[in-house]
Amino acid sequence: MSPRQKYRLRSRSDREVIREVEPGKQYVDGESGEPFEVVGKLIPLAPSPSSLPYAVENLRLCGCSLEQLVQRDLNDCPHCDRRLPALEG
Ligand SMILES: [Zn+2]
Numbered sequence: 001m002s003p004r005q006k007y008r009l010r011s012r013s014d015r016e017v018i019r020e021v022e023p024g025k026q027y028v029d030g031e032s033g034e035p036f037e038v039v040g041k042l043i044p045l046a047p048s049p050s051s052l053p054y055a056v057e058n059l060r061l062c063g064c065s066l067e068q069l070v071q072r073d074l075n076d077c078p079h080c081d082r083r084l085p086a087l088e089g
Helices: none
Strands: 006-010 016-020 037-041 059-061 069-071
Antiparallel strands (some): 059 069
16 A cells, blocks of 8 residues: 555635545535535655654644644644644744
8 A cells, every 4th residue: 555645624614634635526524515625735745654644743732731632734723722833943
């Protein structure tokens, strides 16, 4: 199996999913019925030895009292909606 690039998809109501996408295929939010738009590639970019979006090197603490691990490339904590601080470097 070759590693596949995963993408971040977002619906109009800002629900997000992470998944592989096939070119030309339309993805729809099963709950709201809204179409998903591809808004970004997920790091690490394929090809990569790790295609796991939740690999620990891709996570950081969101900084709130919930102390949730969130993906490094997110702008907002999905658990508490806090704005995450900018990544250094
Ligand atoms: Zn949080």
